[in-house]
Amino acid sequence: MKPIKAVPLRHPGRWLTVAVILVLAAMFANALVSNPLFQWDVVGQYFTSETILKGVGQTLYLTFVAMAVGIVLGVILAVMRLSPSPVLSTISWAYIWFFRGTPVLVQLIFWFNLAALFPELSIGVPFGPTFFSVETNAAITPFIAAILGLGLNEAAYMAEISRAGIQSVNDGQVEAAHALGMRRLLTMRRIILPQAMRVIIPPAGNETIGMLKTTSLVSIVTLPELLYSAQSIYSRTFETIPLLIVASLWYLIMTSVLTVGQYYIERHFGKGNARTMPPTAWQRLRRNFFTFHSPPPEAPAPSVTSSSGGIR
Amino acid sequence: MTAPMVTSEQVHKSFGHLQVLNGIELEVATGEVFCLVGPSGSGKSTFLRCINHLERIDAGRLSVDGELIGYREHGGKLYELHEKDVARKRQEIGMVFQSFNLFPHMTALANIMEAPIRVKRESAAVVRERAERLLDRVGLSHKADVYPNRLSGGQQQRVAIARALAMEPKLMLFDEPTSALDPELVGEVLDVMRQLADDGMTMIVVTHEMGFAREVGDNLVFMDGGVIIESGHPRDVLANPQHERTRAFLSKVLM
Numbered sequence A: 001m002k003p004i005k006a007v008p009l010r011h012p013g014r015w016l017t018v019a020v021i022l023v024l025a026a027m028f029a030n031a032l033v034s035n036p037l038f039q040w041d042v043v044g045q046y047f048t049s050e051t052i053l054k055g056v057g058q059t060l061y062l063t064f065v066a067m068a069v070g071i072v073l074g075v076i077l078a079v080m081r082l083s084p085s086p087v088l089s090t091i092s093w094a095y096i097w098f099f100r101g102t103p104v105l106v107q108l109i110f111w112f113n114l115a116a117l118f119p120e121l122s123i124g125v126p127f128g129p130t131f132f133s134v135e136t137n138a139a140i141t142p143f144i145a146a147i148l149g150l151g152l153n154e155a156a157y158m159a160e161i162s163r164a165g166i167q168s169v170n171d172g173q174v175e176a177a178h179a180l181g182m183r184r185l186l187t188m189r190r191i192i193l194p195q196a197m198r199v200i201i202p203p204a205g206n207e208t209i210g211m212l213k214t215t216s217l218v219s220i221v222t223l224p225e226l227l228y229s230a231q232s233i234y235s236r237t238f239e240t241i242p243l244l245i246v247a248s249l250w251y252l253i254m255t256s257v258l259t260v261g262q263y264y265i266e267r268h269f270g271k272g273n274a275r276t277m278p279p280t281a282w283q284r285l286r287r288n289f290f291t292f293h294s295p296p297p298e299a300p301a302p303s304v305t306s307s308s309g310g311i312r
Numbered sequence B: 001m002t003a004p005m006v007t008s009e010q011v012h013k014s015f016g017h018l019q020v021l022n023g024i025e026l027e028v029a030t031g032e033v034f035c036l037v038g039p040s041g042s043g044k045s046t047f048l049r050c051i052n053h054l055e056r057i058d059a060g061r062l063s064v065d066g067e068l069i070g071y072r073e074h075g076g077k078l079y080e081l082h083e084k085d086v087a088r089k090r091q092e093i094g095m096v097f098q099s100f101n102l103f104p105h106m107t108a109l110a111n112i113m114e115a116p117i118r119v120k121r122e123s124a125a126v127v128r129e130r131a132e133r134l135l136d137r138v139g140l141s142h143k144a145d146v147y148p149n150r151l152s153g154g155q156q157q158r159v160a161i162a163r164a165l166a167m168e169p170k171l172m173l174f175d176e177p178t179s180a181l182d183p184e185l186v187g188e189v190l191d192v193m194r195q196l197a198d199d200g201m202t203m204i205v206v207t208h209e210m211g212f213a214r215e216v217g218d219n220l221v222f223m224d225g226g227v228i229i230e231s232g233h234p235r236d237v238l239a240n241p242q243h244e245r246t247r248a249f250l251s252k253v254l255m
Ligand SMILES: Nc1ncnc2c1ncn2[C@@H]1O[C@H](COP(=O)(O)OP(=O)(O)OP(=O)(O)O)[C@@H](O)[C@H]1O
Pocket: B015, B018, B020, B038, B039, B040, B041, B042, B043, B044, B045, B046, B047
């Protein structure tokens, strides 16, 4: 038999769209470059200055620690929320209600000014003797205030995301684990959470990217993160726009890196679920962009069909 | 006569207003294959799930190997057991589900090894050896490193049986283990179960496979509306049902 020689479907519309976009992009780039008010030389001068780089470091560090607090606490809150204990579940509900219901900026200012409410923090027997006490202003540094404000707030959002993830896992999984003699927490850790990750990670990635930008709020508690660092320079030199461009470029670079990272983490947790791994970003780009004639190749057909249908 | 493996006395269970089990009275001897049949909604799964306390019973007494399930008796009163003790008891009772319920994020071998390592805290080397032996026994040695979604239904169910056996249970519960399978895959799962019965495992099997019940079963109970309608040796009940309801049911599932 002779194989069919098919002429692949052509997409002239794609070429046209690309041409139009390229022209528009060129006009925009020209406007940016030729307008001296943008002061690109100043942007270049500060882009890798020490103050800015330190700010970038602080922003990354804050994002990392606040997200770590948010994720760990969020998962704990979600497990509490779904626990059969009405006490734990109500505590979790109240936490989420409060921290989601008040602006994070207010929470930040509150933690920063905690000393005004409680000049001293102490550990001891309730209503009894004190073992240890410290001045609030010494304990709640701007960094601690920032982590408390951002992390505790984030936990409320991560709790809801984790809860959705946990609930997405088939009940049969819990039953199978319990039937094997696994207890509730072990089942959660070994069986439910790893499967819930597939649902949790995409929104958690968005949260991380959101957090990276939300850290800029911390500039108001005088923590030298990226935006504060840029401000500290332009308040001296009055080169406001170029320095905001510097900060924005760095935010863009960081969020782009995070997006790529998120993609690979998703691929990792998709293990055992997708029949074939989704393509990497680069494979997809190549497929969508450089194959203008042929439709994207289909994933190879599975050799065995399971009657349970799998997750997809 | 050895002591019975499972004893059920006047077991009642309802979901809200729906009375699902209405005084189940039965005994399963050690080493016996006990088949449970009945129309959809008659409470077969619910009863099976009560045996390992996936559901709690409302009244009656249910014991496995001489110990009450889910409760402790003290001074004439029943106290509900702590989760830890329920879990310990469940280790002795294997369960196989209609929908397999393999852990999709673990390979076949990891599925089998998970509970012995995490629950019984046995050494990984010992467990791996046993898991490989069990995979061989269900004819799937070559699938050890494969994830469940790459296995056929029959293969998944055989892994699920091996997973339950890895805990070295005294009793195995099967809830319609072949109902979700394509007809040509039913045989391979029944073969594994037949072999298990030959090895002397005590098994309670909810099934619509009357051929299997007749050939392998030692006892058969027909349930309807949460009560046992009749019971006896599978050959007798299937060939010569005494009750109208049993006859009506069998005429629908047989041949
Ligand atoms: N968790 C539950 N909540 C409420 N009702 C339930 C629950 N589980 C089962 N039921 C009801 O109890 C009745 C008995 O269900 P069960 O699953 O035990 O029947 P079954 O004999 O196994 O039927 P099938 O052959 O369809 O599996 C059904 O009417 C079912 O709708």
